[in-house]
Amino acid sequence: MSALAALIRRDIRIALRVGGGALIGVLFFLTVTVLMPFAVGPDLALLSRLGPAILWLGALLASLLTLDRLFTADHEDGSLDLIVMSRTPLELACAAKALAHWLAAGLPLIIATPILGLLLNLDGTATLAVAATLLAGTPALTFTGMIGAALAVTLHRGGLLLAVLVLPLSIPVLIFGVAASQAAISGPLSFGTPFSILCALSLASLVIGPFAAAASLRHGLD
């Protein structure tokens, strides 16, 4: 247990230091969201209708941006060899790394959502709904993204491949995340239905992600 805590602490520490990339994700999220009103035009009704979708897309792309370093950094400096050899099961180590990534790169996105909601003319309830769906849905993005990161670990320019591999897998999360936010804002569906499916997607990826990532890491090491 202390081994996993040490791994989580280390990954968060690296992410928050210079060049770590945790803040890069938030900045990217901010940039995408700020650009949207300029592209869409000053139609406030349209902006607030598109708002949840824009925030979700921004969060999805921002989390992809930092995911490709999840295993490559450890692979390049040889740490991954030692993690694979260690007494900690690789599945748990993968889960710990994904959790650390979510805490360092996913949580700041959710904290930034209320401020970005203002730029998209979302009112209080709408912003809260989007933040709640992001809180429930971003773990699914991280844990399915981890599978792609593990598959692309030995490739030097794996970032693009990662996007191609992971984006199709995140379509269900995107659909139910935006659906739940829309339901909370305008109805007619109740918020609970798509939100429970979103939570279910996160829970399923929490189980599948570490096993799939560990399997592909074991296979891919050379």
Added chain:
Amino acid sequence: MRLSGRNLKCVRGGREVFSGLDLSATSGEALAVTGPNGAGKTSLLRVLAGLLAPAEGSIALEGGDAELSLPEQAHYLGHRDALKPALSVMENLSFWREFLGGDTLDADRCLAAVALDHAAHLPAAYLSAGQCRRLSIARLLSVRRPVWLLDEPTSALDAAGQEMFIGLMRDHLASGGLIVAATHLPLGIDARDLRMGGAA
């Protein structure tokens, strides 16, 4: 404790690196793996470390902890030092000490043993290649593992560093440890020679 490999064969990228290789080493013994570049020294160490699956043959460790596999009882010191430039020397060492677990030794003492105690709070990004190697060696000391798998351990070390490392290897062997080292240079300790790639 006895480490043995029988009839090992390794294939990488469709090419046979070595085959029919037998090896054995017992507690207190060092095995120096020598041979020209590309003979498969690193591949052999990675097979022993469980990072590459052998195409044929078997590896066994007798007399160790029956609950643990060979990689879990081994230290691997590869070409790369497994250090994070953003973390300080002490943070790097304490992470591996906590993560690898088992019997651990005080981190300050390990740093002192490799003469890095003055740099404990320096980010690892500012270390020279030799200092990085010293920090990796401190990792071997900080957690007790009976088997050491070393790949060119003394590369980048200065003369004093090599002297120091020879002393550390002697201590490890004296305490019942076992070393398999791939090297071009003489190890500086009594070691049995395993010559690879002679025929190729």
